[in-house]
Structure formats: structure tokens, C-alpha cells
Amino acid sequence: MRFRAKILDVGCLNSFTRVVNTISKLTKTCTLRLTADNLYFMLSDKVANGGVSMWCELDQGNFFDEFQMEGVASDANEIYLELVPENLSRALRTAQNAKSLKAKLTKKHCPCLTLAAELPSLSSVSRVVTHDIPVDVIPRKLWHDFREPTVPDFDVSIYLPPLKTMKNVIDRMKNLSNFLVLEANRSGQMNLKIETDLVSVSTHFRDLGNPPCDGGSQGASQDLETMAQARVDIKKLQQFLSSQQVNPSKAMCNIVDKKMVHFVWLHENASLQYFIPAMA
Missing domain, CATH: 3.70.10.10 (Proliferating Cell Nuclear Antigen)
Structure with missing residues (x-):
């Protein structure tokens, strides 16, 4: 299981940051689903029990200049991560106007989504700010709990x-x-x-x-x-x-x-x- 991606365009970085900021204001924790073509931020509280539900879909090609991933298995090229979106939002705030932003899955003291922002510098030595965002890898047997909510016929x-x-x-x-x-x-x-x-x-x-x-x-x-x-x-x-x-x-x-x-x-x-x- 591997994931790495890179954003070079400041406009794309700002757009991605605004999406994450929105998600962070809606929920304390959420599931991030990574596929070859898309990213999904999901919240699946049971609506029947009074909870809200959220589904945010992003086309990775509209944000990332590089996007490489290998899922948990050859027949399941997806990755599901549970994270605190506010942690991701804070990390992205330090990356505003960055020359580039790299993201990858790493193993530190726990699984992490590591962001490395290359910031503008007056010298020839670049400044890189790194954030390790703890994540929980959701096992494949639980993926069925995180499918797109069914929209009933509305009036x-x-x-x-x-x-x-x-x-x-x-x-x-x-x-x-x-x-x-x-x-x-x-x-x-x-x-x-x-x-x-x-x-x-x-x-x-x-x-x-x-x-x-x-x-x-x-x-x-x-x-x-x-x-x-x-x-x-x-x-x-x-x-x-x-x-x-x-x-x-x-x-x-x-x-x-x-x-x-x-x-x-x-x-x-x-x-x-x-x-x-x-x-x-």
C-alpha cells in the first residue's frame, strides 16, 4: 500500500485547501478514500439515528500534478484512512503560496499522511515545512460501511x-x-x-x-x-x-x-x- 502526490500550482493548492477547510468545519473526524482517479471525504453517521451524513468527491486530476497510489491489494486499488480534518487543514494553512506540496503515506510512530511544503526563500536554500498527520488505516472488511449514501426519491x-x-x-x-x-x-x-x-x-x-x-x-x-x-x-x-x-x-x-x-x-x-x- 503506497500513496504519494504532488501539487505545483498555487491555484490548485488554494482550491484544495478551501475544500479541506470546509470539511474540517463540518466534522471532527472523517474517512478519506483514495482511488486512482478520485479522492473522497466521507462522514457516515447514521441518519436514521439523527446523525448527519456527508460525501465530498474530488477529481484528483483537477488538483494534483502527480498522483501515484497502490491499494491494499491488486483487486482493490483503494485506500481508506480515518483522520482529523482539522489537522490536515492546519498543515495546509502553512503551505499557502508554497512552491510545491508533496503528500505521501509514511510509517512513523504510527501511520501518517506526511505533507512537505516547499516555501519561497530569499536564499538559494529552499525551506521545507513537514507535517505528519496521524491516520488510521481502515481494513478492507469494513469498506462496505463507507459507500456513497443512497439518495431516496425526493419530493x-x-x-x-x-x-x-x-x-x-x-x-x-x-x-x-x-x-x-x-x-x-x-x-x-x-x-x-x-x-x-x-x-x-x-x-x-x-x-x-x-x-x-x-x-x-x-x-x-x-x-x-x-x-x-x-x-x-x-x-x-x-x-x-x-x-x-x-x-x-x-x-x-x-x-x-x-x-x-x-x-x-x-x-x-x-x-x-x-x-x-x-x-x-
């Missing part, structure tokens, strides 16, 4: 309003209740609502647009004005919106009525899915 899919606007609204609402009702319909309308014994507050967005149906979701029989809704933990939603450092080209929300909210961020170099279960 409504809608494009989100400007994320900063949505975040500002929810930042104000979080002081009123622990829960928020997010509802939307197939006419481009979305409402954010707080309802308690003392107060009722709602914010309305219109003309957001709906992604085209794929035939398997958003059944054609559903009325365009019918609202699908989910009551979610407002802190989990706020955490997700506050984490974003990658400016997505598209941001969508899929609602499974009274069961789940599924957010999708699409970027030219990466995609991020985030699942928040509905509360009773």
Missing part, C-alpha cells in the same frame, strides 16, 4: 438563494428555537419557519427555480404548489452553511417530506453532498 428539488443571505437569516433564527422548518415546492418557492409557543417567524424566497426532473424523483403527479417540508436541527443547518469556503457554481436542496433534507454543492473541481435528517 421537491430547488435551487437555493444566495448562501450568505440564507446563513444570515438562520443566524438570527437560531436564537429563537432549536428547530427550523424548511419547506419548498416545485414552483421555485422556499420558506424558512420558526414556530414556538411564544413566536412565529418565517422568511419567504420566490423564483429560485427548480432543477429539471430526472423522471425518478419529484413525481409528475405532485402539484406544483404543494410544499414538501422537513423540521431540522437548526444548529446542524447553521454549521453546514457556516462551513462553506468553496463558492459553488450550483447549490441545490432536495427534500424528502418529513424525512430528510439533502444539500448538493456543485463546483467545477468538486462536489459536496450533505444529509440532515428530519426531526419528529
Whole structure:
């Protein structure tokens, strides 16, 4: 099992850093899956038990100038690592404006993902800063626990309003209740609502647009004005919106009525899915 990779382009390094920074704000630990073509950051808390789930996919060719790996076996050319994304984020912060960044799997006092950043220097001697990030290698027999989450047929899919606007609204609402009702319909309308014994507050967005149906979701029989809704933990939603450092080209929300909210961020170099279960 071997892995080594190299980034030479500062723009690619900054983009990768923003993705990792986003992941670090969403979870304390996650699984990094390495394949020949892609990297995946995964969090697979049991949604059925109230936990969130995350799936972030990156095409390695959009970030790395060199990328070599050998999986755990000839018939399983993949590597699964558990790590603390904040450790990776801190290491990448020291590599901003680096001339190059090398990453490889090493064996120190424990398995490590070692990053070596070559920093600019006024002298002819280069400065290299090295970080050893402890990781746990996940055995092959457990890989089935880390597959892409299944997206159930949703009732409504809608494009989100400007994320900063949505975040500002929810930042104000979080002081009123622990829960928020997010509802939307197939006419481009979305409402954010707080309802308690003392107060009722709602914010309305219109003309957001709906992604085209794929035939398997958003059944054609559903009325365009019918609202699908989910009551979610407002802190989990706020955490997700506050984490974003990658400016997505598209941001969508899929609602499974009274069961789940599924957010999708699409970027030219990466995609991020985030699942928040509905509360009773």
C-alpha cells in the first residue's frame, strides 16, 4: 500500500485547501478514500439515528500534478484512512503560496499522511515545512460501511438563494428555537419557519427555480404548489452553511417530506453532498 502526490500550482493548492477547510468545519473526524482517479471525504453517521451524513468527491486530476497510489491489494486499488480534518487543514494553512506540496503515506510512530511544503526563500536554500498527520488505516472488511449514501426519491428539488443571505437569516433564527422548518415546492418557492409557543417567524424566497426532473424523483403527479417540508436541527443547518469556503457554481436542496433534507454543492473541481435528517 503506497500513496504519494504532488501539487505545483498555487491555484490548485488554494482550491484544495478551501475544500479541506470546509470539511474540517463540518466534522471532527472523517474517512478519506483514495482511488486512482478520485479522492473522497466521507462522514457516515447514521441518519436514521439523527446523525448527519456527508460525501465530498474530488477529481484528483483537477488538483494534483502527480498522483501515484497502490491499494491494499491488486483487486482493490483503494485506500481508506480515518483522520482529523482539522489537522490536515492546519498543515495546509502553512503551505499557502508554497512552491510545491508533496503528500505521501509514511510509517512513523504510527501511520501518517506526511505533507512537505516547499516555501519561497530569499536564499538559494529552499525551506521545507513537514507535517505528519496521524491516520488510521481502515481494513478492507469494513469498506462496505463507507459507500456513497443512497439518495431516496425526493419530493421537491430547488435551487437555493444566495448562501450568505440564507446563513444570515438562520443566524438570527437560531436564537429563537432549536428547530427550523424548511419547506419548498416545485414552483421555485422556499420558506424558512420558526414556530414556538411564544413566536412565529418565517422568511419567504420566490423564483429560485427548480432543477429539471430526472423522471425518478419529484413525481409528475405532485402539484406544483404543494410544499414538501422537513423540521431540522437548526444548529446542524447553521454549521453546514457556516462551513462553506468553496463558492459553488450550483447549490441545490432536495427534500424528502418529513424525512430528510439533502444539500448538493456543485463546483467545477468538486462536489459536496450533505444529509440532515428530519426531526419528529
